[in-house]
Amino acid sequence: MPRALGSRLPKPPNRGLRRSSEPDGRFVSEEAADKRSHPQRDRDRILYSGAFSRLAEITQVVSPEKGYVFHNRLTHSLKVGQIARRLAESLNREQPREVRELGGLDPDAAEAAGLAHDLGHPPFGHIAEEELDRLVRGAGLRDGYEGNAQAFRIVVRLASSDACGRNDVPIPGLNLTRRTLDGTLKYPWGYANRPRDYPRKWGYYATERDVFAWVRKDNPGRRRSVIAEIVDWADDITFAIHDLLDFYCAGRIPIDRCKGAKSAERSRLIQGMFGRKPRWRAEEKEYVEALNGIVEGFPFEPDERYTDSVEDRAKLYGYSTGLIRYFFGALRIRQRIAEASSLVEIEPAARREVEVLKQFIWEYIIENPELAVPQKGQRTAIETVFTRLMEASSEKTNYLFPPVYQAPIAAAASKIDRVRIVADCISGMTEKEVMQLYRSLGGMAT
Numbered sequence: 230m231p232r233a234l235g236s237r238l239p240k241p242p243n244r245g246l247r248r249s250s251e252p253d254g255r256f257v258s259e260e261a262a263d264k265r266s267h268p269q270r271d272r273d274r275i276l277y278s279g280a281f282s283r284l285a286e287i288t289q290v291v292s293p294e295k296g297y298v299f300h301n302r303l304t305h306s307l308k309v310g311q312i313a314r315r316l317a318e319s320l321n322r323e324q325p326r327e328v329r330e331l332g333g334l335d336p337d338a339a340e341a342a343g344l345a346h347d348l349g350h351p352p353f354g355h356i357a358e359e360e361l362d363r364l365v366r367g368a369g370l371r372d373g374y375e376g377n378a379q380a381f382r383i384v385v386r387l388a389s390s391d392a393c394g395r396n397d398v399p400i401p402g403l404n405l406t407r408r409t410l411d412g413t414l415k416y417p418w419g420y421a422n423r424p425r426d427y428p429r430k431w432g433y434y435a436t437e438r439d440v441f442a443w444v445r446k447d448n449p450g451r452r453r454s455v456i457a458e459i460v461d462w463a464d465d466i467t468f469a470i471h472d473l474l475d476f477y478c479a480g481r482i483p484i485d486r487c488k489g490a491k492s493a494e495r496s497r498l499i500q501g502m503f504g505r506k507p508r509w510r511a512e513e514k515e516y517v518e519a520l521n522g523i524v525e526g527f528p529f530e531p532d533e534r535y536t537d538s539v540e541d542r543a544k545l546y547g548y549s550t551g552l553i554r555y556f557f558g559a560l561r562i563r564q565r566i567a568e569a570s571s572l573v574e575i576e577p578a579a580r581r582e583v584e585v586l587k588q589f590i591w592e593y594i595i596e597n598p599e600l601a602v603p604q605k606g607q608r609t610a611i612e613t614v615f616t617r618l619m620e621a622s623s624e625k626t627n628y629l630f631p632p633v634y635q636a637p638i639a640a641a642a643s644k645i646d647r648v649r650i651v652a653d654c655i656s657g658m659t660e661k662e663v664m665q666l667y668r669s670l671g672g673m674a675t
Contacts, residue, residue: 250447252332252408256385256440257400259392268337271409272310275344278403280388281306284347286659288354300471302347302354308471310343312463312553317456320562327562331455331572335408342412343460345405348388349379351656352663353607360611361652368619368648372420372434379656381413381433385440387653410444412456417445424451436649451570455562458573466556469586470549472594478535478545482593486531487524495524501596502588512581519581526551556583610667614655617670622647629670630654 253267265273275281284302300308317339321328328334351357351374361374372378385402392404411417416432418424419441423431433441448454453461476482487495499517503509509516528544535541559579563569621629627639634654641647655663 250407250443253406255392255404255406256443257392257394257404259394259400259404260397266335266337267406268335268341268409271403271405272337272341272344274390274392274403274405275341275348275384278388278390280348280383280657281344283657283659284350286661287347287350287352288660300475302350305467305471306344306347308467309346309460309463310340312466312557313343313456313460314340316459316463316557316560319557320459320560324562327564331562334455338406338408338412339456339459341405341409342456343463345380345384345409345413346415346460346464347376347380348383349376349381349656351376351379351611352658352660353604353611356604356607357611357656360608361615361656364612364615365648365652368644370645370648370652372431374652374656375420375429375431377414377416377430377432378420378434378437379652381410381441382437382653383657384410384413385437387657407444408454408456410440411448411454412460414441414444414453414457415461417448417453417457418451434649452572455572458571459560462556462560462573462575465583465587466553468590469583470552473586473589474545474549476590476594478537482589484524484527484589485529485533487520488527488531492531495520498588498592501592502585505588505591506584515578516581516585519578519585523582523585552582552586555579610663611655613670614663614667615651618651618654619647622651 255267263270281303284306287302314336317334317336321334321336351361355376358374358376364374366373383402384405387401388403389399390403392400392402394400414432416423416427416430418431419433419435419438420431421435473482473484477484483494486492487498489495499520502516502520503513526548528548529535529541556579559576560573563572563574566572618629621627622638622641623644625639627635630638631654634650638647638650641650658666
């Protein structure tokens with residue numbers, strides 16, 4: 230079971246400690262310090278946490294056990310962190326005045342937020358996220374389960390680190406700085422006040438309301454921090470490019486066969502793309518042009534066979550590097566931000582290309598009927614484990630929980646508290662751990 234999630238679930242013992250309102254301040258002040266900057270310590274705490282290591286066994290889109298080395302959540306997060314860092318460094322070079330007006334932009338904080346952005350993804354990704362949300366709501370937990378809110382809860386309450394307060398008392402969570410925590414808030418609102426255009430997305434639970442209010446004290450609206458904007462764009466770039474090339478190499482995405490105006494494959498892709506995104510019809514010409522640019526620049530023709538040779542790999546690296554370079558230069562800090570909803574602007578053509586790249590994953594992978602059978606089994610496993618652990622929490626058979634959760638579940642004051650802890654427990658497992666527990670609870674050999 231995950232070693233990262235500490236057993237100290239109550240709120241941090243901050244009575245009498247100074248809570249800094251500076252960007253590099255921490256919710257609970259720490260007595261120990263070293264020569265690293267505050268954002269550098271944030272980055273290192275995330276990188277060394279067990280919650281981060283767990284992502285190595287969490288699916289990105291398809292499990293690595295399918296026969297090809299696809300990206301997992303760990304490799305994806307490492308690349309998001311790297312691109313976020315480079316974007317921050319570039320903006321510091323290219324727009325120093327705008328950066329100063331925003332109060333600075335620390336590359337280490339940007340990388341840290343990028344590394345942390347997917348910590349809340351449960352086993353099996355979005356399938357389990359949907360299932361856990363349904364289950365915890367059915368059990369009475371109003372603000373449900375959401376991966377972004379869970380990531381915030383992990384870094385604030387659950388993960389373990391070297392953070393200590395007075396008298397070397399361990400501080401729950403990673404005790405990150407305000408700057409980094411704000412950078413993790415892709416959706417800076419809670420379930421109760423989520424906007425109509427994001428009905429299924431929120432960034433914190435009621436259990437972390439106090440920390441959220443402290444993080445957002447100087448920015449109480451819904452506008453994201455510049456680091457959150459950078460991480461979001463880095464996430465889009467990484468998902469759009471690297472997953473596409475993974476599945477092309479595995480023979481699952483025929484991007485080469487989409488070349489040419491008369492390509493039947495291209496026609497099917499366009500039909501599916503506008504079927505999923507009917508609002509794009511208003512800019513149909515622009516989206517088709519974006520698709521044309523993507524496929525015509527692809528370095529393999531329909532009559533060629535990718536062989537995974539050194540030469541073939543070099544072609545794909547050159548293609549992906551060119552796309553990243555283009556998307557990299559498409560983001561800039563706005564010149565006029567007073568009334569804008571976002572601190573940054575992204576060239577519309579680049580944004581369209583990223584969105585079109587994602588459509589290859591939807592068309593050939595996510596909506597592929599082959600995934601329906603294992604996803605059904607994954608939902609069943611999550612439901613069974615959740616139900617049995619809830620029963621164990623009521624029956625006081627806490628030994629069925631991983632050791633790190635036995636003390637918190639025993640100390641839970643209400644059913645709602647137990648529901649949240651059970652969700653924490655499941656979401657903190659790897660996929661193998663969930664399936665092992667599922668089989669064990671059913672009396673099957675593991």
